[in-house]
Amino acid sequence: MNDATAPRGNGMTARISYSFGAFGHDMFYGMLSTYFMNFVTGHLFSSGANTAKMVGYISGLIMILRIVELVIDPYIGNAIDKTNTRWGHFKPWVVGGGIISAVAIAILFTNMGGLTTRSPYLYLAIFAVIYIVMDIFYSFNDVAFWSMIPAISFDSEEREKTATFARIGSTIGGNLVGVIIMPVVLFFSIKSNGGTGDDRGWFMFALIVAGISAITAIGVGLFTHEKQNELRENKESTTIGQVLGVLVHNDQLMSIAVTYLFYTTGVTLLNSLELYYFQYIIGNSAAYSYLPLLNGVIGIFTVALYPALSKRFTRRNVFFGSVAIMLCAVVLFAFAGKSVVMATIAGVLFALPQPLNFLVVLMIITDSVEYGQLKLGHRDEGLVLSVRPLLDKFGGAVASGVVGLTATAAGMISGATADTITSHGSLVFKTMMFAVPAVMVIISVFIFAKKVKLSEQYHAEIVDELERTWHQNLAEDDTEAIATRDGDEDAAYGSNSTTQFLAPVDGKLLPLASVSDEVFASGSMGEGFAIDPSAGDVYAPFDGKVVATFPTNHAVALVSDDGIPVLIHVGVNTVEMQGEGFVSFVHNGQRVHADDKLLEFSSSAIKNAGKDDTVMVVFTKNEKSPDFDLTTIKDSGAVLHNEAVLEVTTK
DSSP: OTTTSSOOSOOHHHHHHHHHHHHHHHHHIIIIIIIHHHHHHIIIOOOOTTTHHHHHHHHHHHHHHHHHHHHHHHHHHHHHHHHBBTTSHHHHHHHHHHHHHHHHHHHTTTTTTHHHHHHHHHHHHHHHHHHHHHHHHHHHHHHHHHHHHHHHOHHHHHHHHHHHHHHHHHHHHHHHHHHHHHHHHHHOOOOOOTTTHHHHHHHHHHHHHHHHHHHHHHHHHHOOOOOOOOOGGGOOOOOHHHHHHHHHHHHHHHHHHHHEEEEEEEHHHHHHHHHIIIIIIOOOGGGGGHHHHHHHHHHHHHHTTHHHHHHHHHHHHHHHHHHHHHHHHHHHHOOOOTTTHHHHHHHHHTTTTTTHHHHHHHHHHHHHHHHHHHHHSSHHHHHHTTTTHHHHHHHHHHHHHHHHHHHHHTOOTOOOOGGGOHHHHHHHHHHHIIHHHHHHHHHHHHHHHHHOOHHHHHHHHHHHHHHHHHHGOOOOOOOOOOOOOOOTSSOOSSSEEEEEOSSSSSSSEEEEESOOOOHTTTTTEEEEEEEESSEEEEEEESSEEEEETTHHHHHHHEEEEEEEEEEEEESGGGGGGTTTTTTEOOTTTTTEEETTEEEEEEEHHHHTTOOEEEEEEEEEOTTTSEEEEEEESSSSSOOTTSSEEEEEOOO
């Protein structure tokens, strides 16, 4: 195991650090996607004849820059995939991208020394450069951060636990930024300007949030680690020319991407206009702070419920139910008028299911990594995971542009108050805030229902198939002799030698043909035997090397010192248990000796899940492994884990 994969600290430390990383990450995103445009429309330019024109220029420029930058995102994911440092694939980009984007956003929350007044067009040019730098490095940070989920583990249940921790942090961070924005702005402002603050207050708000984002990104770099796994190995490097092809040909990735495209654009638009609603429709911006506060508190409980909800109702039904609640909230919001209470209730109902839908989409996109690996023959974690932030940024880009243009059309720019908004302006605003997002979310539901097929069960079948074909992709050094038996380092690889094969588990020996799994029973995976286990501990049958540790921990693949590949598989269809009841004590690439403990499993958990707990042992062959013969020593009756059952002779 190299430095990039060696665990540091314990699992809880890593989860907490990752959760804090998500906290700072979503504080930054909330500031950028929701509140930056409020600064632009209300505070960046002084009120005057050119204010509306300059706000329009900035709004259009932001939308164009962010959409153009989206073209770069898949290549960012590909660059991350090809990064190989002592710190791992992803962490250098999480830390570096977090720091650079934090510095850039702080600069954008200024008028750059008065350039907006002295030389507005020079300001626009400098703004464009700094904004694109900020957006690109934020993308590196974002893609790398969420790509760490399959790097930590890629069975569905463990991913959901990790993602749930992260989503709790991001829910708190994303909502806390809304709670603190006006108190912080007003605290540091010299002039309150009717409760909206001044340039100094907005800059200090940005500086605080950017600092938190950078510090938590550094924490992710220090206290998390990336695990290697045989199924994570890319045997084939994806070239730049293949990037878009991989995206297009992964039909399930594209299906959930189009679904999320409509969903996130509509949701981000409504979320971005909520502060404007309180400022210019209700006329009470201070009351807005209660909405993100309530959303943050309730959102924590919502996220914590996700694993149970997805298990009981499936991800598909969680998505449909969540959207139904959100549409009811939109209707209530549309009729809230100037009522703070109704608007707050509607805002809470609209936000309440959003973390659930985020996790549904994230899990399906993450599972499409294995779908693409099986279908296309190579695994591109960073590339696939780049799709979700790409779509979020598209929604943010459209929302930013539309918010600026809507604020201008409705008269909600520098110097405006709730009393100055006309009925026409109010109608324009409400149409963009309620009708447009509702239509986009409804479209997303129809696409999800018709096109997205990657369920939890389907993903388990994909992982199962990848595990069955693990031996076909062994690297050359996986099948070379690690050290010859009896310490004879001069013996030639592939020369005749005999190794005693020990039973890996206590129990009763059975012929492989008798097991209920047809793939094993037919011998299509190789020769071998089975054991009806009487204990739940699995031990190494010989001296050798671990070459595959599977995500659900129900199987392990080894290569002996003589180059013989063998798979020890606990139970039938136990991949569907997604790791529940299984513990692994080894990692990929680890050197093991005969009778070392490899796995632990619970027969009662397997049987409670309606599965067969028979342990199957198969000897696989490929073009890299030596020819060998199996000689039976014992083929029936009770056996102990350290008892010889076969002799394996290489030819």
